[in-house]
Amino acid sequence: MITIIMAEDHQMLIDGVQSFFEYDEEISFIGTVNDGEELVKLVALKQPKIVITDIRMPRMDGIQATRIIKKNYPHIHILAMTMFDQPEAIKQMLDAGATGYILKNSGIKMLSKAIITVANGDTFFDPNVAFNFMNSYIEDNVTIGNTSKIILSNREKEILNLIANGSTSKKIAELLFIAKTTVDTHRKNMIRKLNLASGSDLIKYAIDKKYNF
CATH class of the missing domain: 1.10.10.10 (Winged helix-like DNA-binding domain superfamily/Winged helix DNA-binding domain)
Structure with missing residues (x-):
């Protein structure tokens, strides 16, 4: 079972994502929060397999929260889900310890693939950000979201x-x-x-x- 905590300051987005995965037997959302400080606290309490986090959030942003989580719980995988496609934002999240980066407008099916990829210990990049980031940071063992491979359990x-x-x-x-x-x-x-x-x-x-x- 892939257990997930999601941090996002727009509750409607959280509700939509949870609704999609409600009957998925492999993916379980065990907690949601609306800011970075609450994310760090909840992760310490429940220690999920994956954290999905926005970058811009109240009280503590996703970059700082990711840095704290990875320092204390290096086994937890971090997937950034954000509207920021700038290379500097991506680099900061990767440097903080994230192993996945997806844009909010990429669709729920790509999010599903990103979750499974990151849970398996691999790195996932949204194709819409990978192009600008390819030369400097993306390596051969990274999954790009537009790959044709279908991941089944x-x-x-x-x-x-x-x-x-x-x-x-x-x-x-x-x-x-x-x-x-x-x-x-x-x-x-x-x-x-x-x-x-x-x-x-x-x-x-x-x-x-x-x-x-």
Whole structure:
């Protein structure tokens, strides 16, 4: 499970992000705050796997908060989500310890990919900021947001292969010793991640990509 604390001074944005991930079985928001000082306090209390933070916030900005968090809890991954695309802002966040940088207008699906990438210990850059930053800072092992690679969990890959073999949700549940509702949830998550229109499209995709992950 990827546990997340989000710091953002616009509550509407927090509510929208949480709503999107509400039924995601791999991602769980365990706390939200509206300023940097509260972020540092909550991280100390709950120690999530990932912190998503804006840069400009009341009382303490995201750069200073990131620096404090990484000093005290170096194992926690920091993903910046902001409107600032200037190279200097990016550099300050990276120097503070962030391993991901995404713009707020990039969309929720890119945020989902950024979360998974950063949680795996890799670095993620929004393609809209990577271009200006490429020559000086981005290395070969960094994921750029417009890559065509689709990231599925091991369980999702397992279920997708069973779908490719013609198994129904009920049969998959029996084979994997999980509830049918859990299988249905995984199906919905894969449809979302793969940007498909329906369950039928998921079956077609599974057959086309059988065992090729």
